[in-house]
Each structure stands twice: as structure tokens, then as C-alpha cells.
Amino acid sequence: MIQNFLSMNGYGLYVWAAFSITLISCVLVFYKTQKTLKKHEREFAKEINELSAEKRKSVMENSKIASQVLSSFSKTI
Amino acid sequence: MFSLLSPSNIFYWIGKLITFINSIFFILLIVALSFALIFSPPDYLQGDSVRIMYVHVPSAWIGLASFTCIALLSIANFIFKTKNLIIITKSIAPLGLMFTCLAIITGSLWGQPTWGTWWAWDARLTSMVILALFYIGYIVAHKFILPDEKANKISSIIVIVGLINIPIIKFSVDWWNTLHQPASIKLIGTNTIHSSMLTPLLLMFFVMLLYCALIFLMKYKTEIIRMKKKNLKRL
Numbered sequence: 001m002i003q004n005f006l007s008m009n010g011y012g013l014y015v016w017a018a019f020s021i022t023l024i025s026c027v028l029v030f031y032k033t034q035k036t037l038k039k040h041e042r043e044f045a046k047e048i049n050e051l052s053a054e055k056r057k058s059v060m061e062n063s064k065i066a067s068q069v070l071s072s073f074s075k076t077i
Numbered sequence: 078m079f080s081l082l083s084p085s086n087i088f089y090w091i092g093k094l095i096t097f098i099n100s101i102f103f104i105l106l107i108v109a110l111s112f113a114l115i116f117s118p119p120d121y122l123q124g125d126s127v128r129i130m131y132v133h134v135p136s137a138w139i140g141l142a143s144f145t146c147i148a149l150l151s152i153a154n155f156i157f158k159t160k161n162l163i164i165i166t167k168s169i170a171p172l173g174l175m176f177t178c179l180a181i182i183t184g185s186l187w188g189q190p191t192w193g194t195w196w197a198w199d200a201r202l203t204s205m206v207i208l209a210l211f212y213i214g215y216i217v218a219h220k221f222i223l224p225d226e227k228a229n230k231i232s233s234i235i236v237i238v239g240l241i242n243i244p245i246i247k248f249s250v251d252w253w254n255t256l257h258q259p260a261s262i263k264l265i266g267t268n269t270i271h272s273s274m275l276t277p278l279l280l281m282f283f284v285m286l287l288y289c290a291l292i293f294l295m296k297y298k299t300e301i302i303r304m305k306k307k308n309l310k311r312l
Contacts, residue, residue, distance in 0.1 A: 005114075005115070008124075008125035008126075008128070009119065009124050009125050010124070010125075011124055011125045011126040011128075011190055012125075014126055014129060014186045014187065014189060014190050015114075015125060015126065015128045015129055017186050018129040018132050018133065018182075018183040018186045018187065019110075019113075019114070019128075019132055021179065021182055021183065021186075022132045022136065022179050022183065025175060025179060026288055029171070029172075029175060029292060030288075030291070030292065033292050033295045033296055033299075034295060036299055037295050037296075037298060037299045037302075040299050040302045040303055040306070041302060043306065044302050044305065044306050044309070047306065047309055047310075048309070051309075059309070063085070063305065064085030064088070064089075065085050065088045065301065065302075065305055066305065066309075068085070068088060068089060068092070069302060069305075072092070
């Protein structure tokens with residue numbers, strides 16, 4: 001039965017190739033996108049931390065996005 | 078009402094949506110793959126090679142839909158000049174290119190056992206390659222042309238010109254004699270596909286759409302952070 005499933009009655013090579021190429025490209029794009037997102041989050045959080053205390057306070061008060069990134073980033077480390 | 082659409086609220090909801098899609102995606106993928114590879118019957122003529130349809134057709138649909146979306150948003154951008162629209166189109170384009178290429182590759186893998194050839198320069202196949210070239214043109218314009226305003230203008234012109242290709246792709250199988258079969262699923266009129274094959278097809282399409290939404294949201298979030306980073310430097 002498993003043999004039949006893998007061979008797909010002689011079309012196994014084509015069917016499995018089509019499904020694996022689709023799956024592999026989707027997984028690669030997902031990881032690349034996630035890596036870029038994390039990189040930008042990390043750099044953004046680092047830049048906020050490097051600001052003087054006064055500037056940081058004003059950024060955090062004025063930008064909800066900055067505070068969200070900083071809090072989500074500190075959760076992951 | 079308008080406070081819901083503020084950037085910080087959108088950013089908050091993007092985060093929530095990404096977590097939600099991540100949590101249900103894997104289960105849905107397994108269900109869709111089980112239907113596509115196990116529960117759906119083989120075709121009476123094409124045998125099990127018909128299963129390639131479950132990745133080929135949704136990929137082609139997404140490739141076409143993404144391009145139409147980018148072109149319409151680019152037209153809207155010419156009228157309303159909103160930076161947000163450019164960010165959205167830039168986030169959709171790589172996904173559209175990937176799915177167009179996947180439709181071409183999986184189509185080629187389906188063509189070999191069915192038609193006896195990997196490739197034929199017929200109307201549907203050629204117009205899909207042209208679509209991929211338009212996508213490449215759009216992405217390259219954004220990557221290499223400076224300043225940004227000029228890149229936006231040129232890339233918008235590329236996609237708006239490319240929009241002519243969309244009806245050509247859609248109707249190529251009706252207008253010319255092609256190796257490619259005509260559409261079995263119609264928005265208007267009766268479908269010529271049995272429900273045992275339509276169910277896995279729609280399931281796979283839904284899963285791929287969810288995947289696109291996930292990648293799009295992640296890219297969109299990245300662009301927002303990139304913009305905020307630029308603003309931070311101005312302080």
C-alpha cells in the first residue's frame with residue numbers, strides 16, 4: 001500500500017517533485033522573511049536602547065510601535 | 078473608527094494575525110495535503126498525475142491575482158499618492174513571482190507525463206512566462222532605481238502595462254488552439270470538475286492564500302519597522 005502511495009502508479013516522480021518543489025520554496029521564503037523581520041526588529045530595538053534616556057522616553061511615549069517592538073523583542077531574548 | 082486604522086493599531090493587529098495564522102496553518106496544511114495526496118481519486122485518463130493540479134492551479138491563480146492586485150493598487154497610488162499602497166504592492170510582488178514560477182515549473186512537471194513534453198511555446202505557457210518577466214521587471218525597478226520616487230513611477234508603469242497580459246493569459250486557451258486545457262472552474266456557469274477533486278483543490282488554494290497572508294503580513298511589518306527606523310535617525 002505504501003509502495004503504491006509512493007509510486008503513484010508510475011507518476012510518483014512527477015507528483016512528488018511538484019509537491020516538494022512547492023513546499024521547499026514556501027519554507028525557504030518563510031524563513032528568509034522571518035529572518036529579515038527579526039533582523040530589523042533587533043536593529044530597531046538596539047537603536048532605541050542606544051538613544052539618550054531623554055530621547056528614548058519621548059520616543060516610547062510618542063510611538064506605540066516602538067514600545068511594541070521593544071517589548072516583543074525583549075520577550076524573545 | 079479612524080483610530081482603528083492608525084499605524085500603531087494596524088501594527089498591533091498584524092502581530093496578532095501572524096500569531097493566529099501560525100497557530101492554525103500547520104493543521105490546515107496537513108488536512109489539505111491528505112485530501113490532495115490520499116483521499117482524492119485518480120483521474121480516469123491521467124491517473125495519479127492529476128494530483129499535480131492541486132499545487133499547479135492554486136499557484137497560477139495566486140500569481141494572476143497578485144499581479145492584478147499590484148496593478149490596481151498602483152493605479153490607485155497614481156490617484157491618491159499614498160505611501161502605504163507602495164508598501165503593500167512591494168510586499169505582494171515577491172510572493173506573486175514565486176507562485177508564477179511555481180505554476181510554470183509544476184505545469185512543466187505535469188506536461189511531461191500528460192503531453193509528452195516538458196515545454197511548448199503555446200499561448201498559455203508563453204503568456205505565463207511574460208507575466209513572470211513583468212514581475213521581475215517590477216522587483217528589479219524597485220531594487221536598483223534611485224531615488225525611490227523614480228523607482229515607484231517606473232515600477233508602476235511596468236505593472237500597469239503588464240495588466241494587459243492578464244486577460245490574455247485568462248482567455249489564451251479560448252482564443253488560440255493550445256495544448257493547455259480550457260478552464261474547468263468558472264465563476265459564471267457550471268463547473269466541469271467533480272466535487273471529489275474540487276474539495277482538495279479549494280482546500281489547497283485556501284492554505285496557499287493563508288501562507289500568502291502570513292508572508293505578506295511579515296513583509297509589511299518589516300517595512301513599517303524600516304520606516305520607523307528611518308524616522309528614528311532623523312531625531
